[in-house]
Amino acid sequence: MHRSGAAMAWNVFRFCTALRGLGSIMILLVLSIVGVTYYALVLCNYGPALLAAAGALDALAALAVLLLFHFLLVMLLWSYFSVVFTDPGAVPPNWRPDVDEERGETAPLTTSDFNSLQSMALSDTGSPRIRYCRKCNQPKPPRCHHCSVCGRCVLKMDHHCVWVVNCVGALNYKFFLLFLVGFSPIIFCTMQFYTFLETALVTVSLLPHFIAFFNDVEIPGTPGALATTFLTFVLNLAFTLSVLGFMIMHISLVSANTTTIEAIQAYEKKTTSFWKYDLGRKRNFAQVFGINKWYWFIPAYSEEDLRRMPALQGLDYPVRSDFDGQGL
Template sequence: MHRSGTAMAWNVFKFCTALRGLGSVMILLVLGIVGVTYYALVLCNYGPVLLAATGALDALVALVVLVLFHFLLAMLLWSYFSVVFTDPGGVPPNWRPDVDEESGETAPLSTAEFSDLMNSQQSMALSDTGSPRIRYCRKCNQLKPPRCHHCSVCGRCVLKMDHHCVWVVNCVGALNYKFFLLFLLYTFLETALVTLSLLPHFIAFFSDVEIPGTPGALATTFLTFVLNLAFTLSVLGFMIMHVSLVSGNTTTIEAYEKKTTPFWKYDLGRKRNFAQVFGNNKWYWFIPSYSEEDLRIIPALQGLDYPVRSDFDGQGL
């Protein structure tokens, strides 16, 4: 029995190590899909139509498609690499809570109290959503801020961790969650645009109409349509799920924990929940960045401090 448990732990470790190694491969795969799509839509189809200018209407449609495509592609890549290269948020060295929630005190913990707490927490497994008590990570040997979870792939605690995404080769957490959501949004809009733009060509592929272009270009167009249709449908479902999570001010991990929690203390209402992720400045809602004012007045954007509902009394959690 002991050998079996050891083997299982070893297999999980190897799985996490393999996920770390997927980094450059997944980025190249994303860029490859973007490249194939660009070749099929711009170089094989709508680019030649615009240059040939066989008709005013055809040229106008081609221009609109190409302008929208390049705009959405730029926003998609900006959001994507913002998720890839932005640290999701780690626990600062020697972090300690400003409030001793365990005893209900509002003063910062003293050095002696902090040391006693560290020693006592090493033998206890505490839940963030099941108790207001301070939590401790045995793997990192440090205290865990509210809504923080340990990622086995990254090998560290991540602030407001949502999940580890192999597509962005990074954890999705407090500091890059908005960027991830924008990546989903622009991926959906981009793939939907490509799907609709290539639909007439896809239909013509199965008809008796003679289609101009080389066999390679026709095959690439067919493949691009199928790929983008698949991504449109899958990303749509993922977007709907995350819209629900944002509206309730929860994460993917917390959504499973909430099933046994009748009262969610971080649900501040849809408007305030939205601001906890996107900020208050409307000019920044659709770009992977925050205004300095939002970063200053909304502590949740920093990932360490989260306001709770006014009717929360600490009971039942």
């Protein structure tokens, strides 16, 4: 009991209310960085360059950068707010598992089974059959974990991210991945696909101005605009490099059909057993992005995918055909 209390003393998630409040501030920070980037690239550099272009080639180059920037910006913000406002997945009320994992039978959990399971959980003996959350006082579906910040169990929980004031779980993980690909090392835990493309574009676009700044080349614009351009380049370069590493990590997680929490648990257990949900890269990808290719790169799912693929709902996951109960 003493060791448990000591562990809780270092648990930052005890300060759940503060973290939720901090998340709201971080959303404003994200939007502020977007605003500074927009000001530097569009209003201070490529907007004026388009208007003052001496030739068709210069005008076409500036227009191409502006069009691509605005497209990626729209996709980035769409993905970001989809992560923020989409419920990651909650355990349905009165949910009961349909499969008895201990006996390998399809048999719904009866009331007496549930009461027995509840008693075992409260007495710390656990159950080999069904995962149970003592905080929520309910059984947990496969791959479900309790979030101390949200105060509830989250389906296929990957992690809680204060930068989106939300958990990343079964129903919004795809949106998180799309957002993850250049924004900032500060918010690297949120930025993915469109973020990486956006900041990479900003970095490349502002690179000539950055080089000119240190070569004592005269650059048109006010001192404030030049300072903003310099700051934006440095931030986006740092964001791009930071997010690239984080993006590579999540690509490897998706390819193995696992989550951050599950990967950490496997590492702590030092297990060498195969992962029972690893169906192969193609099917693993579909478990997150769906089958319909037209929806792969937008933060939404087709109705057909939601109907045909229960895994996208976060409650039922297919396992490997060679799984015999010995793997993880």
